[in-house]
Amino acid sequence: xxxxxxxxxxxxxxxxxxxxxxxxxxxxxxxxxxxxxxxxxxxxxxxxxxxxxxxxxxxxxxxxxxxxxxxxxxxxxxxxxxxxxxxxxxxxxxxxxxxxxxxxxxxxxxxxxxxxxxxxxxxxxxxxxxxxxxxxxxxxxxxxxxxxxxxxxxxxxxxxxxxxxxxxxxxxxxxxxxxxxxxxxxxxxxxxxxxxxxxxxxxxxxxxxxxxxxxxxxxxxxxxxxxxxxxxxxxxxxxxxxxxxxxxxxxxxxxxxxxxxxxxxxxxxxxx
Amino acid sequence: xxxxxxxxxxxxxxxxxxxxxxxxxxxxxxxxxxxxxxxxxxxxxxxxxxxxxxxxxxxxxxxxxxxxxxxxxxxxxxxxxxxxxxxxxxxxxxxxxxxxxxxxxxxxxxxxxxxxxxxxxxxxxxxxxxxxxxxxxxxxxxxxxxxxxxxxxxxxxxxxxxxxxxxxxxxxxxxxxxxxxxxxxxxxxxxxxxxxxxxxxxxxxxxxxxxxxxxxxxxxxxxxxxxxxxxxxxxxxxxxxxxxxxxxxxxxxxxxxxxxxxxxxxxxxxxxxxxxxxxxxxxxxx
Amino acid sequence: xxxxxxxxxxxxxxxxxxxxxxxxxxxxxxxxxxxxxxxxxxxxxxxxxxxxxxxxxxxxxxxxxxxxxxxxxxxxxxxxxxxxxxxxxxxxxxxxxxxxxxxxxxxxxxxxxxxxxxxxxxxxxxxxxxxxxxxxxxxxxxxxxxxxxxxxxxxxxxxxxxxxxxxxxxxxxxxxxxxxxxxxxxxxxxxxxxxxxxxxxxxxxxxxxxxxxxxxxxxxxxxxxxxxxxxxxxxxxxxxxxxxxxxxxxxxxxxxxxxxxxxxxxxxxxxxxxxxxxxxxxxxxxxxxxxxxxxxxxxxxxxxxxxxx
Numbered sequence: 001x002x003x004x005x006x007x008x009x010x011x012x013x014x015x016x017x018x019x020x021x022x023x024x025x026x027x028x029x030x031x032x033x034x035x036x037x038x039x040x041x042x043x044x045x046x047x048x049x050x051x052x053x054x055x056x057x058x059x060x061x062x063x064x065x066x067x068x069x070x071x072x073x074x075x076x077x078x079x080x081x082x083x084x085x086x087x088x089x090x091x092x093x094x095x096x097x098x099x100x101x102x103x104x105x106x107x108x109x110x111x112x113x114x115x116x117x118x119x120x121x122x123x124x125x126x127x128x129x130x131x132x133x134x135x136x137x138x139x140x141x142x143x144x145x146x147x148x149x150x151x152x153x154x155x156x157x158x159x160x161x162x163x164x165x166x167x168x169x170x171x172x173x174x175x176x177x178x179x180x181x182x183x184x185x186x187x188x189x190x191x192x193x194x195x196x197x198x199x200x201x202x203x204x205x206x207x208x209x210x211x212x213x214x215x216x217x218x219x220x221x222x223x224x225x226x227x228x229x230x231x232x233x234x235x236x237x238x239x240x241x242x243x244x245x246x247x248x249x250x251x252x253x254x255x256x257x258x259x260x261x262x263x264x265x266x267x268x269x270x271x272x
Numbered sequence: 273x274x275x276x277x278x279x280x281x282x283x284x285x286x287x288x289x290x291x292x293x294x295x296x297x298x299x300x301x302x303x304x305x306x307x308x309x310x311x312x313x314x315x316x317x318x319x320x321x322x323x324x325x326x327x328x329x330x331x332x333x334x335x336x337x338x339x340x341x342x343x344x345x346x347x348x349x350x351x352x353x354x355x356x357x358x359x360x361x362x363x364x365x366x367x368x369x370x371x372x373x374x375x376x377x378x379x380x381x382x383x384x385x386x387x388x389x390x391x392x393x394x395x396x397x398x399x400x401x402x403x404x405x406x407x408x409x410x411x412x413x414x415x416x417x418x419x420x421x422x423x424x425x426x427x428x429x430x431x432x433x434x435x436x437x438x439x440x441x442x443x444x445x446x447x448x449x450x451x452x453x454x455x456x457x458x459x460x461x462x463x464x465x466x467x468x469x470x471x472x473x474x475x476x477x478x479x480x481x482x483x484x485x486x487x488x489x490x491x492x493x494x495x496x497x498x499x500x501x502x503x504x505x506x507x508x509x510x511x512x513x514x515x516x517x518x519x520x521x522x523x524x525x526x527x528x529x530x531x532x533x534x535x536x537x538x539x540x541x542x543x544x545x546x547x548x549x550x551x552x553x554x555x556x557x558x
Numbered sequence: 559x560x561x562x563x564x565x566x567x568x569x570x571x572x573x574x575x576x577x578x579x580x581x582x583x584x585x586x587x588x589x590x591x592x593x594x595x596x597x598x599x600x601x602x603x604x605x606x607x608x609x610x611x612x613x614x615x616x617x618x619x620x621x622x623x624x625x626x627x628x629x630x631x632x633x634x635x636x637x638x639x640x641x642x643x644x645x646x647x648x649x650x651x652x653x654x655x656x657x658x659x660x661x662x663x664x665x666x667x668x669x670x671x672x673x674x675x676x677x678x679x680x681x682x683x684x685x686x687x688x689x690x691x692x693x694x695x696x697x698x699x700x701x702x703x704x705x706x707x708x709x710x711x712x713x714x715x716x717x718x719x720x721x722x723x724x725x726x727x728x729x730x731x732x733x734x735x736x737x738x739x740x741x742x743x744x745x746x747x748x749x750x751x752x753x754x755x756x757x758x759x760x761x762x763x764x765x766x767x768x769x770x771x772x773x774x775x776x777x778x779x780x781x782x783x784x785x786x787x788x789x790x791x792x793x794x795x796x797x798x799x800x801x802x803x804x805x806x807x808x809x810x811x812x813x814x815x816x817x818x819x820x821x822x823x824x825x826x827x828x829x830x831x832x833x834x835x836x837x838x839x840x841x842x843x844x845x846x847x848x849x850x851x852x853x854x855x856x857x858x859x860x861x862x863x864x865x866x867x
Contacts, residue, residue, distance in 0.1 A: 514696070
């Protein structure tokens, strides 16, 4: 891996990775990640890779640390008092928790959709447009909004009422709006924390279809409780329990032919 | 064998209930009596001439013009100083500062300052603004003193309003790569604004009615002119009322009542505007 | 940040944002705003110490705190502050006798008995009572309460402590009611349910169970409200008089600490002269008393919260 420094106005730490060297296709990688809340370990040394343009699901029983780990990937754990992170979280080889790394920059490239839809109490248009605008977007904002809403499969339903309040949308629509909002930032990775658990089955199906479309252009990491969802939607699955990574592999193997007994017990519903 | 003696206990309970109820409504009754008394004494004196004239030794010629305008000048400048600083401090303490020794020290300070008697603020204003800054007995000195007085109230109510905004909004904004200020400015403040506005109006209402600090900084009690600039001397409605009420003659007491009616009218107007604005803002957010 | 294209050039990974100067500047301005409160406290303390220091160079603290004759402006001079403290105390006791039980009973009514519609009328009305300027209360005491009292008895002087006590009591009543109401509501319902379940009447539940368990919170409310009464100026200036004396008779004229400060400010004593400097000594005493009461009140409140939260 070649590391060369580049001179630019305000950037003093630039790592260039040659395109040919992207043979491993690894966008995000965690190495022996340990996360503790006020001293108590919630994630106990997990190593994992997330590959480009694939959907990786993280499953496991409640409290196993999957959401905690997800929030680390875009430094949202910074907001939790007493949360300490050890180990490496590498984005294209750059440690996200490194000295000079600005978490705001991280979040522009790694977006997140939350469990409960949380649109801003503003209009549908403003919800999607706000992120790019505060980040200095100078192009055609209307085109960007339309493109994002289309990618989120929401455009047809709202194109005539972009000025209406986002709070008037249904739960499923709000969640798709949150996805559109994230897409408008044109991130490389999208993290989803149980995105359908607050939604009805029809909306859930919509969003799962959406995930297949999205992976063409983005890398997705999804935390889910719903094993059917994981087995339907993802290419790779990681199974966690009590803060440990029990098994990681291609989804079809995890669900039909798991290597570990704990994994087998979980996916066949013997516990969890 | 337990003998409950229920009927006597029920009777006592009923008595207690009636006692609590009547005592509660007593407060309202007193309010009614007070307003009635003020109206009865003051209404006969309330006319355009009263509003237009300046105070005078002769009750029939006395008016409240200078006091009314003095109050308006004072409140405008007080709002000018206290509102931005108060909201700024509230935003900083609630959104930017983490829980550490400094923030706890500031919290302690603010809650103590909220309980300091207003006359001590008057003394502070007199020494610092009137003497040390050399502002003399001007509207500016009065406004700065009042601002210090109501600052803790504004800070506390701003913080409560900010606290009421759900954390999910902030999380969503951060996840999009927004900085703290961008998040606060674009999302948290607009949502918290109705609550902040209520706090501001409450604080300003208090400032309008305060007399002691103004006396200490030397707002004059006999002023026969309207201020034309922030460095002018002034009087204010509560001072004028105090002045008239302190005189032994019955007619001046009645003038005081008329002045009170004007003061209450100003307060009512201000609070009504706030209620309307708040209503509009809350409807817009739906 | 990039200009029109937000799409990441995948060959260039830079995660170090340019130092956002605008964010730092804004944060700095907001920080200065919050610093003002700290500065205010320091300023108050510094001024009081400095100016009262001038006074205490001439009069010993012992004479000041324990002397029983207050005549700082007329010969023969005497600087014993106890008459003023006594006047303030008389007002506060009268206020407490009226406002504390009434306020607590109102709070019990609001939290226990009142249907929510009544509550939504009563509470705002009490807020109005709290919003009336203090000078109005002074006027009310002078022109209504005192004449009423004099109808009953000739012993009542034109300026007296009792009528000032009553109006100050009315003034702090909403505060007591509101604070106690919050306190009572913080007591968990399970406690009440348990008491009702053994067959107690509402009176017994409230007086026997709820109030005792909320006691430190209620005490905190009382202390806070009385601290406010101590600092009250205009009502006592107008109605209680300007005659400092040591007395327990509520129907004669007295003078409180706050009223004295007003009197001197309205007068002609020159600054720096010992008679004038008395206002700083009295202010310092007032400040210390209210500060101690406020701290005591918050300690009580913290103890209450520890139990229930």
